[in-house]
Amino acid sequence: MKRLRNNRNITGLLFVSPWIIGFLIFTAFPLLYSLFLSFQQVKITTDGIKTKFVKFGNYEYAFTVDGTFLDRVMTYLEEMVISVPIIIVFSLIIALLLNQKVKFRGVFRTIFFLPVIIASGPVIKELIDQGITTIPSIEQYAIYQTLNENPEGFFNGILLYLIKNLIVILWYSGVQILIFLAALQKMDKQIFDAAKIDGASNWEFFWKITLPSLVPMIVVNLIYTIVTYSVFSLNPIIEHIQKNMFKVDTGYGYASALSWIYFLIIAAALAIAVGAMTLKRKKNYT
Amino acid sequence: MQTKTQHVNKYYFKTKRMFLGMQGTDGLLFKLLIYGLLIGIGFVYLYPLLYMGVYSFKSLDDLLNPLVNWIPTQFYTGNYEQANKVMDFFSTLMETLYVTVLPALAQTAVAAVVGYGLARFDFKGKKIIFVLVLATFIIPPQVTLIPRYIFFNELNILGSLSAFLLPATFGQGLNSAIFILIFYQFFRAVPKALEEAAQLDGAGHFRIFFTIALPMALPAIIISFLFSFVWYWNETYLAAIYFGDALTTLPLQLQKFVATYQKMFPAEMGVSGGNQLNEGIKMAGTVLSILPLLIVYFITQRWFVEGVDRSGITGE
Numbered sequence: 001m002k003r004l005r006n007n008r009n010i011t012g013l014l015f016v017s018p019w020i021i022g023f024l025i026f027t028a029f030p031l032l033y034s035l036f037l038s039f040q041q042v043k044i045t046t047d048g049i050k051t052k053f054v055k056f057g058n059y060e061y062a063f064t065v066d067g068t069f070l071d072r073v074m075t076y077l078e079e080m081v082i083s084v085p086i087i088i089v090f091s092l093i094i095a096l097l098l099n100q101k102v103k104f105r106g107v108f109r110t111i112f113f114l115p116v117i118i119a120s121g122p123v124i125k126e127l128i129d130q131g132i133t134t135i136p137s138i139e140q141y142a143i144y145q146t147l148n149e150n151p152e153g154f155f156n157g158i159l160l161y162l163i164k165n166l167i168v169i170l171w172y173s174g175v176q177i178l179i180f181l182a183a184l185q186k187m188d189k190q191i192f193d194a195a196k197i198d199g200a201s202n203w204e205f206f207w208k209i210t211l212p213s214l215v216p217m218i219v220v221n222l223i224y225t226i227v228t229y230s231v232f233s234l235n236p237i238i239e240h241i242q243k244n245m246f247k248v249d250t251g252y253g254y255a256s257a258l259s260w261i262y263f264l265i266i267a268a269a270l271a272i273a274v275g276a277m278t279l280k281r282k283k284n285y286t
Numbered sequence: 287m288q289t290k291t292q293h294v295n296k297y298y299f300k301t302k303r304m305f306l307g308m309q310g311t312d313g314l315l316f317k318l319l320i321y322g323l324l325i326g327i328g329f330v331y332l333y334p335l336l337y338m339g340v341y342s343f344k345s346l347d348d349l350l351n352p353l354v355n356w357i358p359t360q361f362y363t364g365n366y367e368q369a370n371k372v373m374d375f376f377s378t379l380m381e382t383l384y385v386t387v388l389p390a391l392a393q394t395a396v397a398a399v400v401g402y403g404l405a406r407f408d409f410k411g412k413k414i415i416f417v418l419v420l421a422t423f424i425i426p427p428q429v430t431l432i433p434r435y436i437f438f439n440e441l442n443i444l445g446s447l448s449a450f451l452l453p454a455t456f457g458q459g460l461n462s463a464i465f466i467l468i469f470y471q472f473f474r475a476v477p478k479a480l481e482e483a484a485q486l487d488g489a490g491h492f493r494i495f496f497t498i499a500l501p502m503a504l505p506a507i508i509i510s511f512l513f514s515f516v517w518y519w520n521e522t523y524l525a526a527i528y529f530g531d532a533l534t535t536l537p538l539q540l541q542k543f544v545a546t547y548q549k550m551f552p553a554e555m556g557v558s559g560g561n562q563l564n565e566g567i568k569m570a571g572t573v574l575s576i577l578p579l580l581i582v583y584f585i586t587q588r589w590f591v592e593g594v595d596r597s598g599i600t601g602e
Contacts (some may be wrong), residue, residue, distance in 0.1 A: 011491045012407025016415060019400040019466070022456020027422055030433035037432060049436065094327065100320055110587045111328045114335075117583045117590070118576045120520030122541040126572045130341075130565065134335040141288045167334060169326075178591060223424070233523035242426050242527070252432050259428040266426060 036112050038257035051253070058257035061250075067260060068127040072236045073265065080269065082158055083169050086217060091173040095180030097278065115171035115180060121233035124168065134164050176221045183212075222273045230266045231240060237262055315455075342366065342570035349566055365570035372547050372567075373539040375574055380580075382519065382535040385447055389454040390514035393465060396457045397510055398503060401469025402495055406481070423463035427524060435527060445532030450518065450525075460517045463512040472506040473499060508589050512582070519579060536575040543571045 013020075039057055040051035062069050094112060098105055162169070187210070195205050231238070241262065245255035345362035354460075369375075404416060434453075438444050443452070453459050457466065476499060484494045500507075522537045529538075539546070547563045583590065 008407055008491075009409040012403050012409040015407065015495075016400050016409075016412075018396050018455070019419070019457035020415065022396075022453065022458040023418060023422070026434065026453045026456060026458035027425065027430060030427065030430035030437070033433040033436075034429055049555070097324055102320055102324065106376055106591075108324050108328060109591050110584075111331050113587070113591060114333065114583065117516055117579050118520075120537045120576075121522045122537045123576055125542075126540065126568060127334050127338070130337070130569070132337045147518055167330060170330060213446025223437055227424050231428070233521075238428055238523065242523070245432060246526075252436070256429075256432050259426065259431070263429045266424065270424060 034256040035260060037253050038260050040253045042251050042253040042256075044251070049252075054253070058254045059261065061254065062258055062261060069237070069240055072240055073262075076230075076235065076237055077265075077269075079161065080226065080229060082161060083165075083172070083229065084222065084273070086162075086169055087176060087225050088221055089174050090170065091176035092180050092218075092220065094173070094177045095184055098177070098181055099184040109178070111179075113174045116174035119171065119232075124171075125234060128168065132167070134166065172225065175228075176225060179217055179221055179224070180214065183214055187213065219274055219277045221242070222277065223270060225265065226269055226273060230262075230269075311467075338569045338573050340490055341566055342369075342573045344566045346564060346566070347575045349564055361408060365566040366574070368547075368551075368567045369543075369570035369574055372543060372550060373536065373571055373574060375536075378534055378536050378539050379578060381533060385450060385525070385529070385533055385535060386515055386518040387483075388447060389450040389459055389518050390511050392451055393454040393459040393514045394507055394510040395455075396455060397462060397465035398469050398500065398507065399495075400457050401466045402473050402499055404466070405473035406476075406499075419463050419466050422458065423461065427460075431524070431527065438528065444528060445530050447533070449528035454514075459513065460521060465514065468506050468510055469503065472503050476502060505589070505592065509592065512586055515582070516579060536578070540571055540575040543568060 009268045015125070037051070039053060041054045043050040043052070050111045093178060098108055098112075102108070191209060192205065195209060200208070228236075237258075241255050244258060245252060247254075333557070340356055340358065342365050343362055344358045345360060345364065348358045348360075348362070351359075351590060400419075404412065404419075435444070438449050438452075441448075443449050450459070454462070480498060481494055484498055489497070519535070520537060525533075525535055525538060526541070544563060547567070551563075
């Protein structure tokens with residue numbers, strides 16, 4: 001019996017082995033190697049790569065000399081803080097709408113998911129360049145003009161960013177809508193009936209039952225949104241990393257340091273977002 | 287008086303229901319609101335596509351004419367002819383398919399195998415592997431890019447399909463974690479009894495996987511393949527770095543569109559119209575670069591939508 005179980009263990013490992021090998025070669029090793037490179041000055045010579053240990057030189061450079069990087073990180077964080085909640089709330093609203101008994105639900109689902117298919121950097125860039133991603137003919141409205149004249153100030157900046165990028169932000173929500181929708185459709189109808197008998201209003205029902213039960217999905221969507229938002233090729237930080245990779249004076253070492261800083265920022269953002277969600281959840285239940 | 291409050295109450299509840307998204311007696315107001323919102327938001331979603339489509343058929347006269355807005359005065363296909371030349375559409379399409387379909391197939395096959403292993407077997411360290419699989423999703427490709435680049439350079443596979451294919455074959459392709467998760471969820475749902483029955487008939491684990499589990503997982507296979515296909519298609523960042531000039535894809539061609547155009551049709555002094563790059567031509571190029579994906583999507587959209595249902599990210 002024991003041999004049989006051992007056998008099963010080995011077979012299971014065998015199935016997973018391609019992934020383990022791949023992880024070691026294509027993920028774990030590169031991860032460590034790029035961490036190593038980030039502390040080096042990398043020179044490419046005809047004999048191959050020459051490295052020189054520079055301690056935290058690359059990191060210091062990123063935070064002190066390279067103004068562009070810090071600048072772009074700040075913009076990225078600002079935009080993320082604005083966009084991610086909007087994407088989540090917006091996709092939840094659409095999912096709630098689609099969860100109604102509407103005709104042509106399939107058609108609407110098809111439309112809302114469409115951007116996921118064409119979300120490639122160059123296409124979106126082309127659309128942004130043409131100014132198609134703003135709200136149609138917004139320029140004609142007074143509010144836009146006033147905002148455009150005073151782009152200073154925190155809220156004005158946010159509003160302006162929203163107006164200019166609304167369609168792109170909405171375009172990020174395709175997968176999230178479907179995740180929420182699937183969760184809503186899996187919800188037990190009996191809870192609804194029971195709550196109704198107990199005299200819960202729909203309003204209460206939403207806040208006390210629907211929303212709390214969606215919390216895991218909100219976490220999933222948060223992670224998904226932050227990750228896809230961060231690795232999207234139009235992201236200016238990524239452009240910056242790529243530019244430095246092929247620069248002679250900075251090169252691989254510095255680019256590695258940048259990508260590690262960026263990785264840590266994303267990880268921190270994820271940790272904060274997920275942490276905040278789960279904390280709130282605990283409070284709700286106790 | 288009472289009827290009035292009742293009335294007010296009724297509308298009050300209806301409006302409330304709109305926010306709550308619960309089924310109930312659907313009043314007219316409520317329906318109007320929902321359809322209004324859905325159609326309005328749907329329009330905003332489609333607006334860039336409509337704009338692209340319309341502008342790609344506009345001749346220069348139409349573009350310059352402020353009276354022509356949404357409907358071009360003539361069905362003008364010149365933009366597409368130009369864009370086709372600039373992008374070398376058909377041969378680029380073939381190349382794009384080559385660098386997207388093969389990695390997508392490899393990715394799907396490996397995800398199926400690994401997902402099966404994780405779903406049906408218990409072995410030491412399984413939990414750790416599972417966590418690592420999920421972790422690979424949040425590692426930005428930029429972090430592993432440089433070492434991989436150096437590594438591929440040494441293997442001499444930069445500029446060839448292997449730069450995409452090799453990681454995909456070992457479960458480290460684009461978003462591989464999601465596909466492994468899809469298969470994991472799928473195979474977990476296969477009843478154990480089926481496996482046991484096959485075992486009594488003398489089938490080994492691999493035979494069970496190939497003859498029983500895999501055929502049942504057809505939906506998951508289709509979903510994984512379609513999503514990998516689309517994601518590889520849209521991947522321009524890695525493609526540009528790994529492939530260099532050796533291989534190109536439609537999105538990459540779109541990225542270089544302006545530069546290529548100017549090289550092919552150098553602006554001539556005094557000649558107006560004919561050779562100048564305009565919005566219409568650019569839009570035609572954009573349409574061409576997404577057209578194949580749109581066609582695939584409209585044929586298979588049912589699977590895409592189901593895919594998210596099945597991915598397991600929505601359950602448990």
